[in-house]
Structures are given as C-alpha cells and as structure tokens.
Amino acid sequence: MANQPAAGLRARMARWPVTAPPTLYLVLFFLVPTLIMVLASIQYPGEFGGLSPILIEDQGHTRLDITLENYQRAVSETIYLQLFLKSLWYAIVTTVLCLVLAYPLSMMIARSNKKYRDLLLLLVILPFWSNFLIRIYAWMIILGPQAALAKGVNAALGAVGMEPVSLLFSPFAVIVGLVYVHLPFMILPLYANLEKHDPTLLDAAQDLGANAWQRFWKVTFPLSLPGVYAGAALVFIPALGAFAVPDLLGGTDAIMIGNVIKEQFREARDWPFGAALSFVLMAVALLAALAAAWAGKRYQQQAD
Amino acid sequence: MAGATRSNSATRVSRPLLGLSLAVYLFLYIPLIVVIVYSFNASRVQSGEWGGFTLDWYNKLLHNETLLNATLNSLIIGVAAAAIATVLGTLAGLALHRYKLRLLPVLVLAPVAIPEILQAVSLVLFFNAINLTLGMVSIILSHVAFCISFVAIVVRSRLQGMDESLTEAARDLGATPWQAFRMVTLPLIMPGIIAGALMAFTLSIDDFVITFFTSGPDAATLPLQIYSMIKVVVTPEVNAVSTLLMLLTLILIIIANKIAPSALQAK
Structure with a gap:
C-alpha cells in the first residue's frame, strides 16, 4: 500500500x-x-x-554595502580577545566545579533505595524552578559586604595583616553564581547515566581486590563518561554566554562576553559589532556542542 | 545470601559520600532559605542582623503599583505564550515521534543548545527588520519560540512511553486519523501536554534574558522589575516578592507532579 x-x-x-x-x-x-x-x-x-x-x-x-570590519575589530582589539578568553576560562572553571559538586550527589542518589530516588532528585530540581534572578540575588545577600561571610573572611585576613577583599563584584562571585545556576544541568545527565550502572561490576572489582578508590576510578568513572560529556556541554555552553550572572555579581573586572554583547545592543548601539561578537560566541558554542557529541560517539564506538 | 551482603558493601552509600551530598544539598538550599528568612526581617539593612519579625514587606508589595502591573503583564504573557507554545510544541512532539524529519529536529533542539543571549539578540534584529514595535506582542512571540522546544521534548518523551499499537488498533477499527488522534492518542499524552504547558508557563514567567532584550519601554514584566530592584538599590521588598514567587512555583510543581509524575522528570 x-x-x-x-x-x-x-x-x-x-x-x-x-x-x-x-x-x-x-x-x-x-x-x-x-x-x-x-x-x-x-x-x-x-x-x-x-x-x-x-x-x-x-x-x-x-x-x-557590506564589510568584514566588525570581525576585524573583534579579533584585532585585544580587549575583546581577552574577554573571550576570560569568558572561556570562567565557563571551564564553572564546568569543572559543577562536575566535582554533582558527582557525589548523583552517585549517592543512584545508589540510594529506589523508593527515595525520585524524591532526592526532585530536591535537586526544586531550587532550580525558583526564579533565575532570585537565585542570583540570594548570592548578592550572602556575599554582600555587610553579610557575615564577608565580615568573617575580612576579619581573618585582617588578623594575618592582609587587606580586606570584596567577595561580591568579583570573579569569585561570578563563578559561584554560575555554578549555582547551572549545577542541576550537570546532576541530571550524570544521575541518568550512573543509575544504569550494573552494581555487579563493582562487586567483581571488589572480589578482584580493588579498593574503593580503584573501584571508582577504574569502573564507575569510565562508565559515566557519556553522562559527564552531556553534563559538561549543558553547563559550559550557557555559562559561556552568561549575561545576568556577571551583570549582577561581577564587578567591572569580572564582565563576560555576554555583557559586551548587551552593551553593543543597548548603550553603544553598535548592532553590527554586537552581531559579530554574537556570531563568534555562537561558533564557539556550536563547536563545544559538536565536541561533546563527538566524544559521546567515540565512547559508543569503543564500547561496541 | 553472602553475595547480597557483599554487593551491599561495594555499592552502598558510604559515609563520606553521604556527607558530600548533604553539603551539596545545603549549597542548593541555603541561598533560598536566606531570602525567605530576610523577607520576614524587620531590619532594613541586610547585614545578617535580625530586627524582629515583620510582614511589612509583604504589606508594601500590595501597594506597589509598578510591581503589581509587572505581575499582571507577566501573567498575561505567561498564559498566552504557554497556550500557543503548548499547541505548537505538542504538534512538534508528535512530528518528531512519528516521522523521520530533517529540519524540525534541528529547529527544536538548537534553541536549547545555544546561549540564550544569542536568541535574544537575533530576535531584536528580526523585530527591527519587520518593524514590529517592541512590547507585549514581541515578548509573547519570543517566549513561544523558546517554549516550543521544551513542550515538544516533554510530549515526545510521553509518546515514547506509549503503546503505539493502540492508535493503530483505532485506525484498524475504522477511525479516521483525526478520530484516532482525538479519542486515543490525545487522552493518553494529555499528562505530558499539561506538564509541558505548566513548564512553558513557568519558563515564560521566569524568563529574564530574552525578555530584557525584546521588551519595549512600557512592557515591564516581573523579572524585569525584580532586576531593576536588585540592580540599583536593593529594598527588602524584593525578598517578599521572591518568597511569594517560590511559593507559586512550588504549587505549580505539586500540581504537575500530581498530574504527570513521569513527565516532570523528563526535564
């Protein structure tokens, strides 16, 4: 038919x-x-x-009437190149920190009693559903100069004779904020992967004399790589193009490429240059997505 | 039996693992708890000092015209965007599940895969090109554009868990494609559609970056208002708004969880 x-x-x-x-x-x-x-x-x-x-x-x-001037400017003026490198650096640090924080939690949930897994996972997603700006704002309070944390840190620094520092409006604050808003994107794919692991593999490793650390490093971690790649892409890409986090938590020296793009469209009103910077950002984001997909595929082929 | 005990020792949740996990949960929740606690704090300066319990900030909200207007705008945009995105997203989910397509999968997944600011910037350029004045309409059109993907993903995951032979059986019994869809497929995927609609509504109400770019001077939404409240001078009222918003989201999640527990986790 x-x-x-x-x-x-x-x-x-x-x-x-x-x-x-x-x-x-x-x-x-x-x-x-x-x-x-x-x-x-x-x-x-x-x-x-x-x-x-x-x-x-x-x-x-x-x-x-077209030109390549916008791209020339984006690569020839060192300030923009530095900004791109800084944004890349922030996004990489954020991705690594998210991985370090997400791993134990995902592993704990995956190994918990089946009855509690859904609840434990819901507890991860719950804060993520609250308003995005509020989650950033919460860190403005916690890291603010009048809050206990900053006072404590500066008292400790003062005791050893060092200058007081500002926690808010610093690269530190931007990284904390980026990690905080993107953490669930790492936890969910990691958990989805870890949950499928066959526990008898760890038993076998133990029977063969592997200690806890070896079991993790030689069995669990290599098997979890697809989850790591997926989570890394889901954190790295939005972190690279972040605009609200550095806008609210970063100082003048902790701005990212997203802030400059916004500036071109709002204050400077140089749309073509803003579009050129956006295109470069898009190219980097797509490369990162392709790299993650390629790594996942290569893993599959090795497994087969 | 001996094997079962051993399996426990190798795959058990160890104490350090439990401790680390607890620390991460605290990292996730402490910031939000701080905001909630501060919303009841009478002290105007947010210095960690407790100035006594008050409901003043909530009371002030009720008389803040700009904020109430922004909330109304957000609700209108959220309902309109969620309604349109739910219809289009459901169709997209069906299409992705049933047919081997080339263009649509890319169009559905790409908006999720690129930084939000790029979508915002390109929409501004687009609205400028078609001479559409930025305002409520441009915000709704933009929100629909990013909500479709999420609805489509949730609906498709629901379809993947569905027994396709039911629809085929309906067709074999003489139902037209439309009848088979309306009387068999639609009721079965309804929980997914509702979960997708709630998700679209939440995403729209929550959106800052795309709204920031595609809003005109007289269409402030709640997130835009919150942004201006925390960007310049922070007033403790913002803690009260935040707490109420968290409450609203919690209620939506409970509803979604009641209707479609599995669809919610698809995110």
Whole structure:
C-alpha cells in the first residue's frame, strides 16, 4: 500500500497539519532571526543606531554595502580577545566545579533505595524552578559586604595583616553564581547515566581486590563518561554566554562576553559589532556542542 | 545470601559520600532559605542582623503599583505564550515521534543548545527588520519560540512511553486519523501536554534574558522589575516578592507532579 505513489502522497499530505505549524513558527522566529544576525554582522551601523541599509544607491548603481570590519575589530582589539578568553576560562572553571559538586550527589542518589530516588532528585530540581534572578540575588545577600561571610573572611585576613577583599563584584562571585545556576544541568545527565550502572561490576572489582578508590576510578568513572560529556556541554555552553550572572555579581573586572554583547545592543548601539561578537560566541558554542557529541560517539564506538 | 551482603558493601552509600551530598544539598538550599528568612526581617539593612519579625514587606508589595502591573503583564504573557507554545510544541512532539524529519529536529533542539543571549539578540534584529514595535506582542512571540522546544521534548518523551499499537488498533477499527488522534492518542499524552504547558508557563514567567532584550519601554514584566530592584538599590521588598514567587512555583510543581509524575522528570 505504502509503495503506491498515491498512498505515499496521501501519507505526506497527512503529515502537513502536524509538521507545518511548528516548523513554520520556528523558521520564522528562530531560523530567520539567526540568519538576520549573521547578515547584520557584516553590515555597517546605522547613523542613529540600528543597521545601515545593505543595498545602497551609488552613482545610479545599486551596490551591496557590506564589510568584514566588525570581525576585524573583534579579533584585532585585544580587549575583546581577552574577554573571550576570560569568558572561556570562567565557563571551564564553572564546568569543572559543577562536575566535582554533582558527582557525589548523583552517585549517592543512584545508589540510594529506589523508593527515595525520585524524591532526592526532585530536591535537586526544586531550587532550580525558583526564579533565575532570585537565585542570583540570594548570592548578592550572602556575599554582600555587610553579610557575615564577608565580615568573617575580612576579619581573618585582617588578623594575618592582609587587606580586606570584596567577595561580591568579583570573579569569585561570578563563578559561584554560575555554578549555582547551572549545577542541576550537570546532576541530571550524570544521575541518568550512573543509575544504569550494573552494581555487579563493582562487586567483581571488589572480589578482584580493588579498593574503593580503584573501584571508582577504574569502573564507575569510565562508565559515566557519556553522562559527564552531556553534563559538561549543558553547563559550559550557557555559562559561556552568561549575561545576568556577571551583570549582577561581577564587578567591572569580572564582565563576560555576554555583557559586551548587551552593551553593543543597548548603550553603544553598535548592532553590527554586537552581531559579530554574537556570531563568534555562537561558533564557539556550536563547536563545544559538536565536541561533546563527538566524544559521546567515540565512547559508543569503543564500547561496541 | 553472602553475595547480597557483599554487593551491599561495594555499592552502598558510604559515609563520606553521604556527607558530600548533604553539603551539596545545603549549597542548593541555603541561598533560598536566606531570602525567605530576610523577607520576614524587620531590619532594613541586610547585614545578617535580625530586627524582629515583620510582614511589612509583604504589606508594601500590595501597594506597589509598578510591581503589581509587572505581575499582571507577566501573567498575561505567561498564559498566552504557554497556550500557543503548548499547541505548537505538542504538534512538534508528535512530528518528531512519528516521522523521520530533517529540519524540525534541528529547529527544536538548537534553541536549547545555544546561549540564550544569542536568541535574544537575533530576535531584536528580526523585530527591527519587520518593524514590529517592541512590547507585549514581541515578548509573547519570543517566549513561544523558546517554549516550543521544551513542550515538544516533554510530549515526545510521553509518546515514547506509549503503546503505539493502540492508535493503530483505532485506525484498524475504522477511525479516521483525526478520530484516532482525538479519542486515543490525545487522552493518553494529555499528562505530558499539561506538564509541558505548566513548564512553558513557568519558563515564560521566569524568563529574564530574552525578555530584557525584546521588551519595549512600557512592557515591564516581573523579572524585569525584580532586576531593576536588585540592580540599583536593593529594598527588602524584593525578598517578599521572591518568597511569594517560590511559593507559586512550588504549587505549580505539586500540581504537575500530581498530574504527570513521569513527565516532570523528563526535564
């Protein structure tokens, strides 16, 4: 039946009411805007902000008015390169810290009694459902200069004769905030992986004389790599493009690439340059996503 | 029996593991507890000093016109965006489950995979290109764009756990594709759809980055208002708003959990 051309056509037609509406919406409000962003990155800025037209009349001829200046500026002015490197560094540190914090928790949940696993996991997701800004704001209180933590740290520093420091508005605060808002993205895929491990493997390792550390390092950890890759991508990518966290918790020297992009669109009104920086960010994010997918695939092949 | 005991010692939750896990749970919860406690603190300065119990900050909220307006805006946007995204997301979930497609999977997963600020910036450029004044409409259109993916993922995971032969049986018994969908598939995936709708509503109410870029001067949402409250001078009222918002989210989660415990975990 399905091989008959008429039936094939009918099956195709039956798809349309299902596939067309979401596809059209996402083409219009995701794909087209993304392409416009790429296009904007090679345009000139308009006289009063915005974009200058892409086609201009020049001595009776219509010509394309595009440029690579925005990208030249993004790579030649060291301040932007440094910002990118700093954002990369923050995102890497955040990813590693998330992994270190998420691992014991995910392992604990995966090894708990089946009855309690769902509850323990819900307790991880619960804070994550509270408003994003509130979660950042909570750290503004905790790290604030008048809070007990800062006072304690500075009293300790004073006792050994060191200058007081500001916990808030520092790279430290940005990292803490980034780890806090992204931690569940690491815990969930790690747990999903650890939960599937066969406990008899650890028994076998123990019978063969492996101690707790060896069992972890030689059995559990290598098997959990797919979860680690997925979690790392889910933390690294949004952390790299973070804007609200450094905006609220970072000082002037703890800004990230997201803040500069926002500045180009809001205060500086240099949209093409902002678009060029966005495109570079997108390229790095996509590379990270591809790297994670590639690592996962390579793991699969080795396993097979 | 001996084997069972041994298996306990190798895979048991050890004491250090339990301690570390507890520390991580504390890291997750202490910040939120601080906010809740401060919302009842009479002291104006947030110095960790307890100035006595008060409900003043909650009382002040009720008379804060800007904040109430922003809340109303957020609710309108949340309901509208969730309604549209639920319809489109459910269709997308069905499409992803049933057909081998090339474009749609990319369109559904890419918004989740790239930093939010990129979607925000590209939407601003797009609205500028089509000459749409930024405001409630542009915010709703943008929220729908990122909510579709989440609804689609939840609905698809629900479909994957469903017995497809039920729909086929309905077709064999003479139901039209529409009848089979409305009377068999739809009721079965309803918990997933409701969970997806609640998720879309929460994501919309919660969104800051995309709203920050795509809102005009006269369409402030609750997160935008909270941002301006914590960016310049922090007033303790913000603790009270935060606590109420946490309460609202908790209620939504309890509802979602009652309707579709499995769908909630798909996130």
